Amino acid sequence: MYKFKFSAALAAIGLVLSCGETDLSRNFSLELEKGAKKIQQYQSVGVQLKNREGLPLDSVVYFLEGQPVTLTDGKLTMATPILGTKHLQAHVFSEGQKAIIEAEILVLAKETPxxxxxxxxxxxxxxxxxxxxxxxxxxxxxxxxxxxxxxxxxxxxxxxxxxxxxxxxxxxxxxxxxxxxxxxxxxxxxxxxxxxxxxxxxxxxxxxxxxxxxxxxxxxxxxxxxxxxxxxxxxxxxxxxxxxxxxxxxxxxxxxxxxxxxxxxxxxxxxxxxxxxxxxxxxxxxxxxxxxxxxxxxxxxxxxxxxxxxxxxxxxxxxxxxxxxxxxxxxxxxxxxxxxxxxxxxx
Known part of the structure; x- marks a missing residue:
């Protein structure tokens, strides 16, 4: 029988989707709050956009499963009504170029069965x-x-x-x-x-x-x-x-x-x-x-x-x-x- 293995915990993910110059995308990564390996529904987690080369940022817009979300004091609240694997994206705009940086998050139930x-x-x-x-x-x-x-x-x-x-x-x-x-x-x-x-x-x-x-x-x-x-x-x-x-x-x-x-x-x-x-x-x-x-x-x-x-x-x-x-x-x-x-x- 098929056995599911969840291999990506809540760590920084190297997979990068890019629109525009590839070099721009390689300068950024999404990192989640240190030690936050599991996130339950309605919990908040710190999200940090790493800018390795200190490139100038025009703007950054965040999306969770394709829907725009807002960080409050650098934290994202997992208020999604449907649990499981979610994709967080940062749309990064710098000097007329755009990169999409993606991380995978597992949102769990808030209570023990x-x-x-x-x-x-x-x-x-x-x-x-x-x-x-x-x-x-x-x-x-x-x-x-x-x-x-x-x-x-x-x-x-x-x-x-x-x-x-x-x-x-x-x-x-x-x-x-x-x-x-x-x-x-x-x-x-x-x-x-x-x-x-x-x-x-x-x-x-x-x-x-x-x-x-x-x-x-x-x-x-x-x-x-x-x-x-x-x-x-x-x-x-x-x-x-x-x-x-x-x-x-x-x-x-x-x-x-x-x-x-x-x-x-x-x-x-x-x-x-x-x-x-x-x-x-x-x-x-x-x-x-x-x-x-x-x-x-x-x-x-x-x-x-x-x-x-x-x-x-x-x-x-x-x-x-x-x-x-x-x-x-x-x-x-x-x-x-x-x-x-x-x-x-x-x-």
């Missing part, structure tokens, strides 16, 4: 042969996507009995991944083929396909009724236009300490993305706008409550039932679907 746990409300049968990748309720019916090449399916399930009501198989070359349902259309990902599919939500008849843009792979999907969210195995969660399936932007998942790159299956509820952590019995609660990881749910012990067999695999799959106001979770090749309540740990 809260710890959550769970309570089992009900247990229901689940197909132990289902290598679960995506779960979502739509009109009280549970939609499930399963993986593995040659065995990937999309299915409608009676969650009370575990009965598969309707299912379709993907072509054998595809490894099925997450799904979401919006406007009577099921959107389903495949893993490494760069292709997703659309199906009619009632009949599961295939409606078409779409190709990924800049996102690395297909992992999880969710929607907020307007746009689609897509995880790809990196620190990024992308937004997609449901009409064109084009990627329109992304957020990066971060804590108050670092970026995190293991968001897998997704569910959207009231402004938050609930994301299974790949290969872990836990789930992140992510602010869908900023990318801040606000909570972590420990599902430890749940796997021991299902039937044990050789093909039993990891915790994966999360769906929210708005009528019951509860979450449903399971795992790959688990024989049980759990209805749970999630709550913050005390103390």
């Amino acid at each position: 809260a710890l959550y746990t769970y309570e089992i409300l009900n247990s229901y049968p689940h197909d132990p042969k289902a290598f679960t990748q995506g779960l979502e309720f739509f009109k009280d019916t549970l939609y499930e996507s399963t993986g593995r090449r040659g065995a990937s399916t999309l299915r409608k399930v009676d969650f009370l009995t575990g009965e598969v009501l309707t299912d379709v198989a993907l072509d054998k070359q595809f490894f099925g991944e997450g799904l979401t349902v919006l406007n009577d259309t099921v959107y389903m990902l495949t893993w490494q083929s760069g292709t997703g599919f659309m199906f009619d939500a009632q009949t599961l008849r295939k409606l078409g396909s779409f190709e990924y843009g800049e996102s690395e792979e297909g992992w999880g999907l969710a929607n907020d009724g307007v746009q689609i969210f897509k995880s790809d195995g990196t620190q990024r969660i992308w937004t997609l236009d449901p009409g064109t399936l084009q990627e329109t932007g992304f957020v990066e998942t971060v804590t108050d300490k670092s970026v995190f790159n293991k968001a897998n299956e997704l569910e959207y509820v009231d402004g938050k993305l609930y994301a299974n952590v790949w290969q872990k019995e836990s789930m992140m609660i992510i602010d869908a706008t900023s990318g801040a990881i606000e909570g972590v749910v420990n599902f430890g012990g749940l796997k021991e409550k299902v039937g044990q067999h050789p093909d039993l695999d990891v915790f994966n799959g999360v769906a929210y039932h708005p009528g019951r106001k509860s979450f449903f979770v399971t795992g790959k090749n688990w024989d049980t679907l759990f209805e749970v309540r999630i709550f913050k740990r005390q103390g």
Whole structure:
């Protein structure tokens, strides 16, 4: 799997973009306050433009992610609503020439993620042969996507009995991944083929396909009724236009300490993305706008409550039932679907 490595901390960056004379650019660099290796949202950091040759300056204008910003007493306040990697630029004007000097900054969440746990409300049968990748309720019916090449399916399930009501198989070359349902259309990902599919939500008849843009792979999907969210195995969660399936932007998942790159299956509820952590019995609660990881749910012990067999695999799959106001979770090749309540740990 792709593993993200953040190699540029908050140090001076040698990369220089120039407009005009190259020699002018080489005389300048942006340096951040000494010792400031991590900057949290709304914190301030000292920014210094180094002028190595003491060239005369006509003016300097600063931009953060393309938007003009003002330094106060030489400090920049990181009030950006979206966290993650940011690009700070100084547009330097000297004797009729212009140079653009750039530094990369990682803006982290302002608070440590809260710890959550769970309570089992009900247990229901689940197909132990289902290598679960995506779960979502739509009109009280549970939609499930399963993986593995040659065995990937999309299915409608009676969650009370575990009965598969309707299912379709993907072509054998595809490894099925997450799904979401919006406007009577099921959107389903495949893993490494760069292709997703659309199906009619009632009949599961295939409606078409779409190709990924800049996102690395297909992992999880969710929607907020307007746009689609897509995880790809990196620190990024992308937004997609449901009409064109084009990627329109992304957020990066971060804590108050670092970026995190293991968001897998997704569910959207009231402004938050609930994301299974790949290969872990836990789930992140992510602010869908900023990318801040606000909570972590420990599902430890749940796997021991299902039937044990050789093909039993990891915790994966999360769906929210708005009528019951509860979450449903399971795992790959688990024989049980759990209805749970999630709550913050005390103390």
